[in-house]
Amino acid sequence: MFSKKNLLAVLLCIVMTALLAGCGGGEQKTPAPADNEKKVGAIKHLNESEEDFGKSLGDNHKATFYDSMNAMQMALDAGQIDAISTYKNVADYLVARNDKFEIVPDSTSKFSDYFCFAVRGSDIELHRELDVALDAMTQDGTLEKLTKEYITDLKKDQDPPAVEIQHIDGADTLKIAVTGDLPPMDLVLADGQIAGFNTAMLAEMAKRLNKNVEIIQVESAARASALTSDKADVIFWAIQPADNTRPQTIDTPEGVVLTKPYFKDDVVEVGLKK
Numbered sequence: 001m002f003s004k005k006n007l008l009a010v011l012l013c014i015v016m017t018a019l020l021a022g023c024g025g026g027e028q029k030t031p032a033p034a035d036n037e038k039k040v041g042a043i044k045h046l047n048e049s050e051e052d053f054g055k056s057l058g059d060n061h062k063a064t065f066y067d068s069m070n071a072m073q074m075a076l077d078a079g080q081i082d083a084i085s086t087y088k089n090v091a092d093y094l095v096a097r098n099d100k101f102e103i104v105p106d107s108t109s110k111f112s113d114y115f116c117f118a119v120r121g122s123d124i125e126l127h128r129e130l131d132v133a134l135d136a137m138t139q140d141g142t143l144e145k146l147t148k149e150y151i152t153d154l155k156k157d158q159d160p161p162a163v164e165i166q167h168i169d170g171a172d173t174l175k176i177a178v179t180g181d182l183p184p185m186d187l188v189l190a191d192g193q194i195a196g197f198n199t200a201m202l203a204e205m206a207k208r209l210n211k212n213v214e215i216i217q218v219e220s221a222a223r224a225s226a227l228t229s230d231k232a233d234v235i236f237w238a239i240q241p242a243d244n245t246r247p248q249t250i251d252t253p254e255g256v257v258l259t260k261p262y263f264k265d266d267v268v269e270v271g272l273k274k
Helices: 004-022 050-057 069-077 088-097 124-139 142-152 197-209 220-228
Strands: 038-043 061-066 083-087 101-103 112-120 173-178 212-217 234-241 256-258 263-272
Touching: 038 050, 038 069, 050 061, 061 069, 069 083, 069 263, 083 088, 088 101, 088 263, 112 124, 112 220, 124 142, 124 197, 142 197, 173 197, 173 220, 197 212, 197 234, 220 234, 220 256, 234 256
Parallel strands: 038 061, 038 083, 173 212, 173 234
Antiparallel strands: 083 263, 101 263, 112 234, 112 256, 112 263
């Protein structure tokens, strides 16, 4: 028969087992997986949140917006972010000039963007003239020529050539805002000269429109206000997704219209070499 003494011993074993389990004894639980969140910096979009942009990069991406490329590079150097999200032509330019950087392996683009010029919605005639000039530059091969000279055929150790801007006595002047934050597209050289593909594009278009060009350098965050306050007539760096996975107006200031696209590029990531 099972005696009271044996019963008490069994109960005591049960109690001790429970106590040991509660104090960390017994089988250990598998620890939660480490956080694999990737912190990625990007130039601020006007109509897209950090959260939405992070989701477009991937489930484990957390995006932080910056007002300038210099600020992003400093954050990357300091370990505040793991990578910079930017365009392939910009990534190539940065990596060629900083031996600490590399294009992140397998950072295959999940999307592409078009580039357009932006003008005030009230400038209907200017908008039409720019579109007509873009069409003509596409048809006669000028757009392809400038793309090669300033982007695709640009040597790794070479800055794009400074842009020659004509002056026509008595002609109207287009005020163009640049930031210098998307080299070699939107670029200010070390000596302060305005260069880059976008500037070359507008210089060529101004010739065709028989207008002068005045270049105004602004901070990235001030692009929209420069246009809407009449400080500038045209701004670069108005981007439009090449598909329907994101809002088509992510970089369109309120009250403006975009020209036809003149360039397309993929989004990749730049990180520190491992």
